[in-house]
Amino acid sequence: MASIIRPSLLAQLRAAPLSRRVFSTRSLPTIGSCSNPSRRPAIRSHGEPASLAARSSILPHSVGFHATPARPILPPLPQRIQGTTNEAQPIVEHSATEGGYHWAFERIIAVTLVPLTVAPFAAGSMHPVIDAALCATIIIHSHIGFDAMITDYLPKKRVPKTRKLFEWGLRAGTLVVAVGLYEFETNDVGLTEAISRIWHA
Numbered sequence: 001m002a003s004i005i006r007p008s009l010l011a012q013l014r015a016a017p018l019s020r021r022v023f024s025t026r027s028l029p030t031i032g033s034c035s036n037p038s039r040r041p042a043i044r045s046h047g048e049p050a051s052l053a054a055r056s057s058i059l060p061h062s063v064g065f066h067a068t069p070a071r072p073i074l075p076p077l078p079q080r081i082q083g084t085t086n087e088a089q090p091i092v093e094h095s096a097t098e099g100g101y102h103w104a105f106e107r108i109i110a111v112t113l114v115p116l117t118v119a120p121f122a123a124g125s126m127h128p129v130i131d132a133a134l135c136a137t138i139i140i141h142s143h144i145g146f147d148a149m150i151t152d153y154l155p156k157k158r159v160p161k162t163r164k165l166f167e168w169g170l171r172a173g174t175l176v177v178a179v180g181l182y183e184f185e186t187n188d189v190g191l192t193e194a195i196s197r198i199w200h201a
Contacts, residue, residue: 079158109141120192127182131190143174 019030057126116134154163184191 039126082157106144109137109144112137112140121196124191126193128185128190131192132185135185136193139174139181141178141179143170146170 022109079091106197113134116130116137120130147167150163150166150170154166181191184194189197
């Protein structure tokens, strides 16, 4: 940019007050736009404006770098209002399986992945039972994680059809992965043996 724009214009823009530069919406004059030589400000040899009059003549042409309005990336989800303002808020029935038990089960699955991942490689033996347990734990852990994402970002009250579509898509994907890992465990070398061969290849 320094080779394209005149250094004098950059110096004049830098010398202009900040409030005029930020809130101005008029564009900076291009090279050769000032056809009248008498209106061009006199420039010193080192690139600074010769007078305050020359400096103030280019203030209305400052570039408004922060004048672009902010726009949302995605449109908001559809809004739904159920009932009236005089109706009481219904009390949601709590379930331990969806609260504390569910949270504890997620933590147990996550912690179980650590020894199941390290044990086959640390012991040097690829036992099929440990391999099967590792595959099952990975599938459950992945399903729970993706299901939590669907619950957080696709509320049932606002997008019920999309929520149902993603839920069934997740179930189908989990089933396909489970069948694929089962076939790989029974008819091939298994997950841990495959990882070991790739690592030592």
